[in-house]
Amino acid sequence: MFEKEKIDHYVELLGDKVVGYIPNIFMAIGMLILGLIAIKFIRNFITRIITARPDHDPTLLKFVLDVSSWGLRILLFVSIIDQLGIGTTSFAAIIGAGAVAIGLSLQGSLSNFAGGLLIILFKPFRVGDYIEAQGQAGTVSSIQIFSTRLTTPNNQVVYLPNGTLSNNTIKNFSQEPQRRAEIALNMGYSSDLKKVKDTIFSVIKSDQRVLAKPAPAIEVKALTDSGVTLAVYFWTKREQFSSTVSDFYENIKPALKQTGAEFPPHQELNLKYPENKPDNPQ
Numbered sequence: 001m002f003e004k005e006k007i008d009h010y011v012e013l014l015g016d017k018v019v020g021y022i023p024n025i026f027m028a029i030g031m032l033i034l035g036l037i038a039i040k041f042i043r044n045f046i047t048r049i050i051t052a053r054p055d056h057d058p059t060l061l062k063f064v065l066d067v068s069s070w071g072l073r074i075l076l077f078v079s080i081i082d083q084l085g086i087g088t089t090s091f092a093a094i095i096g097a098g099a100v101a102i103g104l105s106l107q108g109s110l111s112n113f114a115g116g117l118l119i120i121l122f123k124p125f126r127v128g129d130y131i132e133a134q135g136q137a138g139t140v141s142s143i144q145i146f147s148t149r150l151t152t153p154n155n156q157v158v159y160l161p162n163g164t165l166s167n168n169t170i171k172n173f174s175q176e177p178q179r180r181a182e183i184a185l186n187m188g189y190s191s192d193l194k195k196v197k198d199t200i201f202s203v204i205k206s207d208q209r210v211l212a213k214p215a216p217a218i219e220v221k222a223l224t225d226s227g228v229t230l231a232v233y234f235w236t237k238r239e240q241f242s243s244t245v246s247d248f249y250e251n252i253k254p255a256l257k258q259t260g261a262e263f264p265p266h267q268e269l270n271l272k273y274p275e276n277k278p279d280n281p282q
Contacts, residue, residue: 115162188262226264
């Protein structure tokens with residue numbers, strides 16, 4: 001009889017606890033719903049603020065949204081835990097200890113996060129720029145929290161860690177509106193250099209994509225065993241650089257041939273083997 005009364009007492013206490021705990025559960029659910037709505041509202045507000053500027057950076061917008069969203073979600077999680085009656089002091093100590101352990105094991109990831117922040121702030125490149133870094137070249141398709149995504153000319157995707165990327169040399173081909181072409185031409189010693197230069201200038205000036213300022217230039221770079229090396233310089237708009245250089249190569253050879261210019265001779269090596277090889281001497 002005594003055991004039955006004891007069990008009934010514990011069941012009654014448990015029922016009281018559950019009934020008393022139900023409001024906390026509903027409050028936690030309400031906080032979750034309102035918190036998610038608030039996070040969505042804050043994201044939309046940040047988006048409106050950043051996109052209101054005519055020169056806004058889409059990469060900065062994505063980065064700020066990602067960081068703020070995760071920060072607000074963590075804050076919401078801690079608030080819900082507190083509402084459920086779980087001690088936040090001990091919980092915070094556990095989180096702190098876990099953060100230290102995770103930080104030590106993820107030093108590379110933290111370095112990548114810091115590198116991504118530096119890239120966003122100092123903007124050595126933007127989404128859409130064509131860059132070369134760490135032996136890879138391609139168009140920047142996205143700058144993420146830990147890595148940067150490149151799309152190569154042959155449509156391959158390369159991910160570069162932001163930590164390494166921000167601490168090494170980056171060559172940005174898209175940052176300046178103009179690019180200078182530097183083309184080396186080898187001419188024979190018997191060529192009339194004045195005629196050669198005049199012909200090169202005529203080919204350059206016949207292409208409307210070549211800019212008048214800065215003016216094109218031709219310099220003698222070296223005297224080699226086979227001939228004279230000329231360096232040809234001209235400027236074009238960035239987006240027309242490749243096609244202009246390709247057309248120059250296509251047009252310059254027939255134009256120089258018409259002037260009687262001599263190109264350095266090519267040496268050919270022909271190896272002939274006897275049809276019947278003698279036996280190896282013993």
